[in-house]
Amino acid sequence: MGKTEIKYLTLSQEDLIEAGAFDLQMAMKALKEGLVKFKDNRILFPDKIVQIFNDETQERINCLPATLLDEKICGVKWVSVFPPNPRRFGVQNLSAIIVLSEIEKGFPVCVMDGTLCSNMRVAAMGATAADVLAKKDAESIGFIGAGEQAKMHLLGMKAVRPGLKVCKVAAVSVAEEEAFIRDLSPLMPDVEFVACNTVLKDAIVDSDIIVTATSAQAPLLKAEWIKKGAFYSHIGGWEDEYEVVKMADKIVCDDWETVKHRTQTVSRCYKDGVITDADIHGNLIDVLSGTKPGRENDEEFIYFDAVGLAYVDVSIANAMYECAKAAGVGTWSYMQENMIFEKDLTGKVKF
Ligand SMILES: NC(=O)c1ccc[n+]([C@@H]2O[C@H](COP(=O)([O-])OP(=O)(O)OC[C@H]3O[C@@H](n4cnc5c(N)ncnc54)[C@H](O)[C@@H]3O)[C@@H](O)[C@H]2O)c1
Known part of the structure; x- marks a missing residue:
């Protein structure tokens, strides 16, 4: 191994899956460790950089860095969000690439x-x-939205609530609901799937867990459909009417200070004076660390809003990288075999 070589592991989505890194339990473990380390000031988390190409559709590419000081890993997620993609091209909305660097030599x-x-x-x-x-x-569990986030969310929810028996799904088209069921039902044969024929109410009424994961930017979820004791995971932007926020016994966020400056329903409620800081129960880390109580009875309606924290992506990415290395999966590529002027450059340089 040359002293000045730089090699990095290239991991495609297929490599990661082959390595066993498509593991929601591993992701939750890395997430919890990330939340604790951030609280303990062991993570550097600069502002993200946003470039929006279309104000109306919000097509954008964001650059989100973070450093895990204890793991000595600095990472960046370069993420494209193109909401018209599924309708316009039949491809996913979100695509991303992640780069991890060590911080000894950088x-x-x-x-x-x-x-x-x-x-x-x-x-x-x-x-x-x-x-x-x-x-x-x-x-x-009931879903409004049947896209990529909704599908992945069901895997996560089943991981923590293996007793889930019924999954109802409503989206803009029946074809999307059917695709959701086609993709997920083989993975969880003990769950009865119900396509709601685009009737959103039918997905929600009587559901213990409610998930909205849409690109709608409209108040789709109605308070009157929600049963006592439900838990609601809000993933998209504006997806529910203000009454849903108002009826919540507890509102918990991934990070309220981040959420309140965005365009989620709770952020809108805050800006419109419908709720204040005092109406927020706390951040997830407060509940995980025992500073704030979690669910206290079976009657509470609890609202969870997450906008995403890039240091959690980097924490999970690092766990996936370690998993892939241990499995011997992926392709090692040279960035350089040696330094520029250590090479024989005769006849190869233009100046
Ligand atoms: N909170 C986060 O950390 C986070 C991270 C990634 C993506 N997101 C957001 O999650 C949302 C979903 O992302 P995705 O990748 O699954 O998108 P997607 O395009 O794959 O799916 C969007 C779904 O929304 C549904 N939908 C749109 N309008 C609707 C309406 N009026 N009624 C019912 N359903 C409707 C569509 O039918 C589709 O099933 C997006 O808003 C995205 O920006 C949030």
């Missing part, structure tokens, strides 16, 4: 698909919240 160690990690992070966050905020005996 050299890159891994370039990996970030879509799987990013989607697992969203699901791991909702599922970790459900673990402490949803009823222990939850049996039914």
Whole structure:
């Protein structure tokens, strides 16, 4: 091994799956460790950089860095969000790539698909919240939205509530509901899937766990459909009417200070004076660490809103990288075999 070589592991989505890194339990463990380390000031988390190409559709590419000081890993997620993609091209909305570097020499160690990690992070966050905020005996789950985030969220919820028996799904088209069921039902044969024929109410009424994961930007979820004791994971932007926020016994966020400056329903309620800081029960870490109580009875309606924290993506990505290395999966590539002027450059330089 040359002293000045730089090699990094390239991991495609297929490599990660082959390595066993499509693991929601592993993601939840990495997520919890990330939340604790951030609280203990062991993570650097600068502002993200946003470039929006279309104000109306919100097509954008964001750059989100974070450093795990204890793991000595600095990572960045380069993530594209193109909401019209499914309708316009029949492809996913979100795609991402993640780069991890060590922080001794500062050299890159891994370039990996970030879509799987990013989607697992969203699901791991909702599922970790459900673990402490949803009823222990939850049996039914209802989805508004049947896209990539919804699918992954079901895996997360089933990981923490294996007793889920019924999954109802409503989306803009029946074809999407059917695709959701086609993709998920082989993975959980003990669950009865119900396509709701685009009738959103039918997915929600009587559901112990409610998930909205849409690109709608409209108040789709109605308070009157929600039963006592439900847990609600809100994933998209504006997806529910203000009454849903107002009826919540507890509102928990991944990070309220981040959420309140965004465009989620709770953020809108805050900006419109419908809720104040005092109406927020706390952040998920407060509940996980025991600073704030989780669910206290079977009657509470608990609202969870997460906008995403890039240091959690980097924490999960690092766990996936370690998993892939241990499995011997992926392709090692040279960034350089030696330094620029150590090479024979004769006849190869233009100046
Ligand atoms: N909170 C987070 O950390 C986080 C992370 C990633 C993505 N997101 C957001 O999650 C949302 C879903 O993302 P995705 O990748 O699953 O998108 P997607 O395009 O794959 O799916 C969107 C779903 O929304 C449904 N939908 C749109 N309008 C609707 C309406 N009026 N009624 C019912 N259903 C409707 C569509 O039918 C579709 O099933 C997006 O808003 C995205 O920005 C949030």
